[in-house]
Amino acid sequence: MNAWQLAQQLVRIDSSNPGAQEDTIERYIKLLVEQHVSSMPACLVKHISIKELEVFPARRNLNVTVAGYGSAPNLVYxxxxxxxxxxxxxxxxxxxxxxxxxxxxxxxxGACDMKGGLACALFRSVLANGRHGAYRHSTRAWVLTHLYRGRGSQHARR
Structure with a gap:
């Protein structure tokens, strides 16, 4: 799957707020990342961390970190x-x-705000990783629930 195809998949998932909210899309993203990571060589898998952080019931942030091997600046999406x-x-x-x-x-x-950007961030930070070995820099993808008054992002800073 490439970033374009991932963006299409994400747009097809209702994550309206108010409405369906983020439970289904967060589970989809987490499963996609876990499946991709499970197909990677063990030498790369040990450098990847996937964490769910509950902000409210059925409303979670997802933090995916890929540790790099060099001293290049970290990338955070x-x-x-x-x-x-x-x-x-x-x-x-x-x-x-x-x-x-x-x-x-x-x-x-959501194609422009924010599912297209989310697809690019996920693809670059995780899904493309392993194709050419490890990165020189560490990458982190924070996939946030976007709650009233920024509670998803406030929770991520903890």
């Missing part, structure tokens, strides 16, 4: 999983959760 409500006005050929591609553009709720 911070993304949220929720979207605004699905809303009205979607056409029958471009549904809110349809992940429609037209003229090399992805349409659907």
């Amino acid at each position: 911070i993304c949220h999983m929720d979207t605004v409500t699905l809303g009205e006005g979607w056409s029958t050929d471009t549904l809110a959760l349809g992940a429609t591609v037209r003229e090399n553009r992805l349409y659907g709720r």
